[in-house]
Amino acid sequence: MDDLRAFIDRARELGECKLVENADWDLEIGNITTWQASLPDSPLLLFDRIKGYQPGYRVAANLFATQRRNALALGLPLEARGIQLVKAWRDRMERKIELLPPVEVPSGPAKENIRLGDEVDLFQFPAPRWHEFDGGRYIGTGCMVIMRDPDGGWINLGTYRVQVHDRSVATVYISPGNQGDIIRRKYWAKGLSCPAAVSCGQGLLLWAMSGISLPFGVSEYDYAGGLMGKPVEVMKGVVTDLPLPAAAEIILEGEIVPPEVETRVEGPFGEWTGYYGSGARPEPVFRVKAVLHRNNPVLQGAGPNIYNTHSLAVSLRRSAALWAELDGQIPGIRGVWHYKEAGPRCMVVISVEQKYGGHAKRVALAAAGSSAAAYMWRWIIVVDEDVDPSNISEVLWALGTRADPEDVDIVRGCWGTSLDPLLPPEKRQRGDLTHSGGIIMACKPYHWIKDFPRSIKPSAEVMERTEAKWAPLFEHEPR
Ligand SMILES: Cc1cc2nc3c(=O)[nH]c(=O)nc-3n(C[C@H](O)[C@H](O)[C@H](O)COP(=O)(O)O)c2cc1C
Secondary structure, three states: OHHHHHHHHHHHHOOOOEEOOOOOOOHHHHHHHHHHHOOOOOOEEEEEOOOOOOOEEEEEOOOOOOOHHHHHOOOOOOOOHHHHHHHHHHHHHHHOOOOOOOOOOOOOOHOOOEOOOOOOOHOOOOOOOOOOOOOOOOEEEOEEEEOOOOOOOOEEOOEEHHHHHHHOOEEEEOOOOOOOHHHHHHHOOOOOOEEEEEOOOOOOOHHHOOOOOOOOOOHHHHHHHHHOOOEEEEEEEEOOOEEEEEEOOOOEEEEEEEOOOEEEEEOOOOOOOOOOOOOOEEEEEEEEEEEEEEEOOOEOOOOOOOOOOOOOHHHHEEEEHHHHHHHHHOEEEEEEEOHHHHHHOOOEEEEOOOOOOOOOHHHHHHHHHHOOOOOOOOOOEEEOOOOOOOOOHHHHHHHHHHHHHHOOOEEEHHHHHHHHOOHHHHHOOOOOOOOEEEEEEEEEOOOHHHOOOOOOOOOHHHHHHHHHHHHHHOOOOEE
């Protein structure tokens, strides 16, 4: 499904879309989204008739609050839940994915309206101010920034936030080291501006790929095409020669100037950690030279909230990636679940069928140093195979009954980020962004595992049989 509208329509058919009219772009969209996100199974929110805007200029938010919408976006079985979803994604990743380059089409819906030069007005769209202490309005949260590597010629897509400053001036915040930052610096090193385009609403599988790091030189366009089994349709930019998603809702085209040419103060912005970690600082300006949009455009919103319902399957993907990585080294892993509620990176639970003393600890240490989870992990919790890591009740049961605080290990000097709210000011000042992580063994002690009291939890097979026989009576959704 390579189109945001098709996703919204499907969510509506599934009874998972709510139209919200007459909300204010200034905080109200953000507050309603946070409120809804705090409730179980909250709907996709489609805001229309936004204060000060003509009907049809919409914002879509809370897109991925339910596991079913995550499955829909990623093309996974709609009935899969929890650890089954992670497994489905892991199995898909393990199949070899052929890279499928995008196909160029002469035009597309995104060119239904084109504004150039003085006609460009970023305030044309109801970009929300998401949180009370945000430094401004963000047109890019559920967005993709499109750039070409000047050396290899390949196209990078990255989700980086975009703040509106003026009719044609924005900033793009890219954490140092992310590929978009490496690419733009290559242009700047030659005294050139970096051509860039920002798509602010697009197919969700494509968008999901722009939020992950592929090897340098591999285009997310090609990877998403391979995953979908059909190439992404792109069209030539109007003022850049960048390939733009033909079915995008809104596209901004222009260039990011070198920092010595012009900067604006970016932020603060409420971030994925649930805090204002990176504060406000000067960032190079993105000069917008053309705006393309569909009729009745839908701005894709992913303003963070502490419930992290914006993180399209981020935890799902990260869990699947870690599971696959651990499987390659250590047998016995039965499931992996990153709790998005703890900040999508900060807490992972791994279930292991322990086969020898030290097995569970080995798994935890491998996870701490893994490609998938090493960055900004805070807690690694290991549970036994009878505990579903995606079920918080079961995890808390294991923590309460199998974790001995005496055995918590602390690992110091781990790979962190300036976004970490727990980074002490003096460490931040001297540029030390490392943090410590805790490893909790919430599993039966291996050396007396046979004597550990038998649990009253029925086996998975018994539960499946019971559910298969009795579910029709209760008419409940699969878990
Ligand atoms: C909703 C969302 C918002 C994000 N915002 C930013 C951001 O503002 N800046 C940033 O550097 N990374 C941000 N990220 C993380 C990057 O998208 C991610 O690191 C991605 O791998 C970057 O792509 P790259 O590897 O091609 O640079 C965000 C991710 C998501 C899912």
